[in-house]
Amino acid sequence: MHLEQFNAASRTEAADALRPCLDIQRWIDALADARPYPGLEALLEAGRAAADPFTPSEIEAALAHHPRIGERARGNSAEARLSQSEQAGLGEADAALAVALAEGNHAYEAKFGQVFLIRAAGRSSKEILAALNTRLGHTPEEEQAIIGQQLREIAVLRLEGLMEK
Numbered sequence: 001m002h003l004e005q006f007n008a009a010s011r012t013e014a015a016d017a018l019r020p021c022l023d024i025q026r027w028i029d030a031l032a033d034a035r036p037y038p039g040l041e042a043l044l045e046a047g048r049a050a051a052d053p054f055t056p057s058e059i060e061a062a063l064a065h066h067p068r069i070g071e072r073a074r075g076n077s078a079e080a081r082l083s084q085s086e087q088a089g090l091g092e093a094d095a096a097l098a099v100a101l102a103e104g105n106h107a108y109e110a111k112f113g114q115v116f117l118i119r120a121a122g123r124s125s126k127e128i129l130a131a132l133n134t135r136l137g138h139t140p141e142e143e144q145a146i147i148g149q150q151l152r153e154i155a156v157l158r159l160e161g162l163m164e165k
């Protein structure tokens with residue numbers, strides 16, 4: 001989609017385009033209502049601003065959309081395809097690394113009661129495992145702040161990917 005198309009789209013079309021980036025209605029409404037944008041950077045900045053801060057229930061709802069690291073999103077929705085491409089770089093994780101990630105995910109969920117979330121695009125499996133091990137030592141409050149940041153990064157990267165240059 002070109003920015004001009006997004007600017008001129010109906011509200012429903014704009015919201016439908018935004019939803020796979022981040023399925024939080026308040027965020028979608030803020031971005032759709034602030035159209036038209038003079039350029040891509042203005043749109044990305046609006047995306048960042050509306051995602052800071054999130055409420056705890058928004059974080060919980062958004063987390064439910066993300067498959068575990070190392071697990072393939074099911075289906076062929078726009079959202080599933082985005083997740084698959086973000087995690088594509090992990091495809092080459094060797095068996096030992098894959099086991100360590102699965103064990104780390106399990107330990108994280110046991111401690112924090114929610115899925116381990118990280119912006120996967122641009123990170124190797126090794127880097128993700130190192131971040132997972134560090135984050136296992138955090139308090140729940142520290143983790144909430146990091147998860148908010150990671151959700152923002154994922155949403156803004158998806159938004160950027162949505163717009164053709």
Ligand code: 2AL
Pocket residue numbers: 066067068069082083084086087115116117118119120121154
């Ligand atoms: C994901 C995902 O699906 N894409 C991404 O960047 N991170 N999942 C996750 N649990 O962190």
